[in-house]
Amino acid sequence: MPESNSSDPNEVARPSSSRRDPEWLRARLAEWLPTVAPSPTITRLEIPSANGMSSETIVMDAEWEGTTHPLVVRVAPTADSDPVFPTYDLDRQFRIIDHVARSTGVALPRLYWSEPDDGPLGAPFFVMGRVDGDVPPDVMPYTFGSWVSEATEEQRTRLVESTVQTIAAIHGAPVPKELLDLPGPGETPLRAHVRRLREFYTWASAGRRGSPLIERGFDWVADNFPEEGDPVLTWGDARVGNVIYTDFRPAAVLDWEMAAYGPRELDVAWLIFLHRFFQDLAELMEMPGLPDMLRREDVVALYARASGHELTDLDFYLTYASLIHAVVMYRIQSRAIHFGQAEEPEDTDDMIMHRSTVEAMMAGTYWERVR
Ligand SMILES: Nc1ncnc2c1ncn2[C@@H]1O[C@H](COP(=O)(O)OP(=O)(O)OP(=O)(O)O)[C@@H](O)[C@H]1O
Ligand SMILES: [Mg+2]
Numbered sequence: 001m002p003e004s005n006s007s008d009p010n011e012v013a014r015p016s017s018s019r020r021d022p023e024w025l026r027a028r029l030a031e032w033l034p035t036v037a038p039s040p041t042i043t044r045l046e047i048p049s050a051n052g053m054s055s056e057t058i059v060m061d062a063e064w065e066g067t068t069h070p071l072v073v074r075v076a077p078t079a080d081s082d083p084v085f086p087t088y089d090l091d092r093q094f095r096i097i098d099h100v101a102r103s104t105g106v107a108l109p110r111l112y113w114s115e116p117d118d119g120p121l122g123a124p125f126f127v128m129g130r131v132d133g134d135v136p137p138d139v140m141p142y143t144f145g146s147w148v149s150e151a152t153e154e155q156r157t158r159l160v161e162s163t164v165q166t167i168a169a170i171h172g173a174p175v176p177k178e179l180l181d182l183p184g185p186g187e188t189p190l191r192a193h194v195r196r197l198r199e200f201y202t203w204a205s206a207g208r209r210g211s212p213l214i215e216r217g218f219d220w221v222a223d224n225f226p227e228e229g230d231p232v233l234t235w236g237d238a239r240v241g242n243v244i245y246t247d248f249r250p251a252a253v254l255d256w257e258m259a260a261y262g263p264r265e266l267d268v269a270w271l272i273f274l275h276r277f278f279q280d281l282a283e284l285m286e287m288p289g290l291p292d293m294l295r296r297e298d299v300v301a302l303y304a305r306a307s308g309h310e311l312t313d314l315d316f317y318l319t320y321a322s323l324i325h326a327v328v329m330y331r332i333q334s335r336a337i338h339f340g341q342a343e344e345p346e347d348t349d350d351m352i353m354h355r356s357t358v359e360a361m362m363a364g365t366y367w368e369r370v371r
Contacts, residue, residue: 032120040064070130131252133244143282143289168306189231204331217323226313238267239274269317319361
């Protein structure tokens, strides 16, 4: 159980019991670092509070051979923290980043080392270079009161265009099949993707009441299954909140946890959907937000220009994105309930903040409301 009921939304999102102690980390990293760098000294170590809720991100400066290296250490959660996802493969993420860095012009953090062993920090981790710049915030959403909403139209256009070009460039990478979950015999990549989401939901809802909306969502997906284009390496968590920007262009693409083998539409729809999610939050709070940013038609046209590929069945992929997000949110809320930081609502579909969006997308009424 948590020590306190903080009103900081990051505290609510990330139960304190999932955190490691900075002093302990510093001592353990000081022991490990000499195995990879000559006579290093750690000169700074911090766990930022505005952090993600899956893996732990540690900011570290270390000095060796007369140079200070600004680093970020990404550590898998330990099992006793009741992590959001059932498995984490940090070494796989490290190798996917390395693959994309070697085979495309996509901006990525410099990679230092991957430590797949649990020994040094109690869980696998990797070390990358720290990249300067700004990330569009999730809390409070970047759609209001942020550097994104306060930028000029021209700057936001640059951000959107360069982000879509980056996604197209990722899709141009040769597929690193050895690093991805491949479909089973007779299964298409998209069907394998849906199957894994369902396995995740089954795991997340075991011993719980489940969500009738999510279950209807899986039925909707089965009933509306599209023809698939050629599969590519997808980034998986393709959203502006996973990019470090400098001068409104990607300086580093982060968060490769959800990277997968599948149709291009998965990433493009996720990009559009996540913006709509944050835009809907702005509108819910009676703010104008950024209704003209990352508009569906614009993104599809930009992607076609950048990649030479016309996307198809976007209605399906956008609804599927809303379902993926619903399952992740269901899991995060279940976890908050488990840690005593949220009450289970009578209607479990209320655990899904964007339930009305999922419902409207399945009913085919969402986009007319937006347009
Ligand atoms: N290489 C890096 N250089 C600078 N900052 C970084 C780097 N990697 C991560 N960060 C910081 O840590 C934050 C979280 O990183 P990331 O998105 O990879 O983690 P996450 O746990 O998956 O987060 P979320 O669940 O919010 O998506 C980033 O928004 C960024 O501020
Ligand atoms: Mg992230």
